[in-house]
Amino acid sequence: MTDKQKILVVDDDLEMAEVLKDFLTEEGFAVFVANRGSDALKLAEEENFALAITDMKMPQMSGMQLLKKIKNIDPNIEVIMITAFGSIETAIEAVKQGAYHYITKPFKMNEILLTIRKALEKRNLQIENLELRNEIERKYSFFNIIGKSPAMQKVFEMIKVVSQNNSNVVIYGASGTGKELVAKAIHYNGKRKNRPFVPINCTAIPEGLLESELFGHAKGAFTGAVGSKQGLFEKANKGTLFLDEIGDMGLGLQAKLLRVLQDKVIRPVGSLQTINVDVRIIAATNKNLEEEVEKQRFREDLYYRLNVIPIHIPPLNERREDIPLLINHFLKKIEEEQGIKKEISDEAVRVLTTHDWKGNVRELENAIERAVMLSRKNILEPDDFQISESSSGFNFSYFLKQKLPLEDFEKKYIDAVLKEVGGNKQKAAEILGISSRTLYRKEKRYNISNKDKE
Structure with a gap:
């Protein structure tokens, strides 16, 4: 037996409230009555109402004021306003503010029952859609990495397997594909999850400083070294060191990194002492390291030490079926972090899905955040995004897949x-x-x- 749906009736006319309660109870609903707005708000905080019926004109708190406060308590409550003929304009304004509909006095019970059933049908559909979206996201996400495409499902499987061992990993992917997210997923899903995850971008620090950043330095090791400094290898001890864009590391530093991988020992710059370290290395690059080895820009011995388990992340243009999932994920993320709720039209989703995302997932996320912040509409349309369909081009393979x-x-x-x-x-x-x-x-x-x- 299913639970009865709860309806809140708010009216300072005690007789009208009781008539509605008796009628709706006979129709199978659990009905609660409040004769003042303040009493209604207390009930709304205590009970899980599916719908509220409120008179427009009441002393102390109007129906419009009550509507706004009830929606703040639970945005999913559908609200039906009861109004006299002379206040229809106000009732229309209430609908704009989030009420489902309004009924004018005098009304027939069957009329209000039909409106209630339609409102509840809408609410149930919205909740089902929300649950479906959440279920889809749970099914096709892994540590905030979203994807239902075969390529991303393969990445998820690799993460699950690789996270249970200590082998070195190289993550291959273009800029913006989410290489660091994959690295974090490996770390936080594995045996080292309670130990440090230490990331560093090898291109962000000049070659001369990168060595001391990785291995640390002793006091007086170079001009400006007024004290000793712990390196990232030490900070990541027992955990994971993520070397992003390792393909840009110089050959000299590559040799020193190779020795650390072989001996599991580091020597800070300017120091004669060595320090034992137990660190898992996860590297990432947007380059083909095998080609870099052939061009003698990357050490072959280091390549084989690092490239124990390669993971390839496809660019967004090769997994377009993931774009609608990503759009919903980013809209939900913005709502949770910034409190701004927006929906998106099917046409806008189509335009974003066919667009050529050279910056991959990062560019898509930025485009969505920009549209949410700048648009004054509740539903985002194609013109809210600073891209055009002409820039999207005609993607033959995508449309072929759509059959x-x-x-x-x-x-x-x-x-x-x-x-x-x-x-x-x-x-x-x-x-x-x-x-x-x-x-x-x-x-x-x-x-x-x-x-x-x-």
């Missing part, structure tokens, strides 16, 4: 060609191999607007 009908494919291709030539129909017709008249007919048939292409 679109021929008409949809033709429409998209014609649209892309028109944008490419700046709306010049003669040039577009030449590229498409059709007459200008045929192009005109197809534009009209597919409702292709030419305003934004010129």
